[in-house]
Amino acid sequence: MKLSSDRSSAAITDPKVMLHLANKEGITDLEALFIMKKELVMAFKDSTENRKRLKILTQLLMKSDVNKK
Amino acid sequence: MLLKQLSILVFIYMAITTKAYSEETWKIASLNWPPYSGPELAHQGSSIKILKELLKKNNITLIVEFLPWQRAKYLVQTDPEYLAIFPAWPEDVFDNALLSPAIDWSEIGILKRTQQALNFDSIDELFKNHAIGVVSTYIYPKVFEDAIKKYPNQIEHAPNEFSLLMNFRFS
Numbered sequence: 001m002k003l004s005s006d007r008s009s010a011a012i013t014d015p016k017v018m019l020h021l022a023n024k025e026g027i028t029d030l031e032a033l034f035i036m037k038k039e040l041v042m043a044f045k046d047s048t049e050n051r052k053r054l055k056i057l058t059q060l061l062m063k064s065d066v067n068k069k
Numbered sequence: 070m071l072l073k074q075l076s077i078l079v080f081i082y083m084a085i086t087t088k089a090y091s092e093e094t095w096k097i098a099s100l101n102w103p104p105y106s107g108p109e110l111a112h113q114g115s116s117i118k119i120l121k122e123l124l125k126k127n128n129i130t131l132i133v134e135f136l137p138w139q140r141a142k143y144l145v146q147t148d149p150e151y152l153a154i155f156p157a158w159p160e161d162v163f164d165n166a167l168l169s170p171a172i173d174w175s176e177i178g179i180l181k182r183t184q185q186a187l188n189f190d191s192i193d194e195l196f197k198n199h200a201i202g203v204v205s206t207y208i209y210p211k212v213f214e215d216a217i218k219k220y221p222n223q224i225e226h227a228p229n230e231f232s233l234l235m236n237f238r239f240s
Contacts, residue, residue, distance in 0.1 A: 010187055010195065011202035011233045012213055015178040020103045021234050029183040030237065035192075038210065039171035040105065040116055040156035042097070045145050046165045050152060053095065054167050060123050061170050 014038075095124065096132040097153045098141035102230075105156050105175060108135045116156040116173040123172070138206045161208040177210065182237060196220040202233045 011018065015032030022030050042057065044050040101107045105116040112118035113133055121131045134151070136144065142163045145151045156175070159168055179195070181187045189195035196216035203209065203217060205226035217224055227233040 009181065009185060009199045009201070011180040011227075011237070012177065012209065013180065013204055013207070013230055013233060014102075014105075014175045015180060016104060016176060017102055017230050018180050018234060021231055025234065025238070027234065027238055030180055031183050032178040032180050033187075034176060034178045036177050036210070038158050038175045038177050040173040040175050041159050041162075042120070042153045042155040042169040042172060043145070043157050043162035043166035044153040044169075045151075045163075046167050050167055053152065054169060056127055056129075057124070057169050057172075060126055061172065063126075064123060 092128045092130065094130045094132060095152050096134065096150055097155050098144050098151045099133050099135050099155055100138045100141055101135050102156070105173065106133070106135070119173050120155060158208070158210070160210055160214075177213075180233075180237070192216050193219070196223055199223065200225055202227055202236055204229055204233065 015034070019030060019032065022028070044054055099106045099113075099117065102114070103110055104114060106114035112121070113135075117131070117133055124131050134141075138161075141151075141154050145154050146163050154162065156173060158175070162168065179187070187195075187199065189198065192212050193216055195201065197220055200223055201216075201220075202225045203213075205228060208214065209217065225236065227236060
């Protein structure tokens with residue numbers, strides 16, 4: 001049995017995305033309860049060439065500090 | 070004079086051929102997911118900007134095509150033109166994908182109306198006692214996927230965040 005007349009009482013997603021869209025729509029009465037940080041990765045199709053590309057990307061990431069949050 | 074002109078031509082030829090061999094282009098599929106990625110955002114989004122600047126260090130040019138998420142995942146598996154998808158949660162990819170380390174970070178949270186009380190002590194209790202909106206095309210981290218499976222009647226599926234937002238607006 002679904003509660004609250006078929007309308008969500010909460011939503012699970014990235015709060016930054018929802019608040020960005022809410023701001024664009026002029027919706028100001030939303031708030032977010034933080035649960036967890038989640039890494040954003042690049043997902044390659046498995047192939048010999050892409051394994052080389054992943055190695056290049058990993059090396060670039062190791063040299064930079066973009067993933068040290 | 071002739072020697073000087075010849076030297077300039079040789080230099081230009083070498084510059085062009087060196088550039089051609091050293092530059093590579095990666096085409097990826099992404100989604101409209103502001104502020105991280107989107108065709109109308111500055112730099113195509115904050116995550117795309119990070120990736121572009123990173124690859125630029127190795128003379129790699131990034132071309133991004135923005136698609137619905139399911140379509141993006143499908144194309145990467147079936148069309149050799151697309152090398153990868155980004156930005157993705159590690160859970161929300163495709164079979165046998167090669168995953169990079171973290172390039173950027175997102176958050177997962179619970180969105181609610183400011184004036185609405187939402188009492189719960191665990192994710193399980195939240196899903197047990199409240200109607201919860203989720204994006205149907207996403208694969209969430211395990212703690213949420215378990216709750217979605219356990220309480221299917223409590224789940225309201227939306228095709229994207231905009232629809233989730235509209236559910237709040239008109240509720």
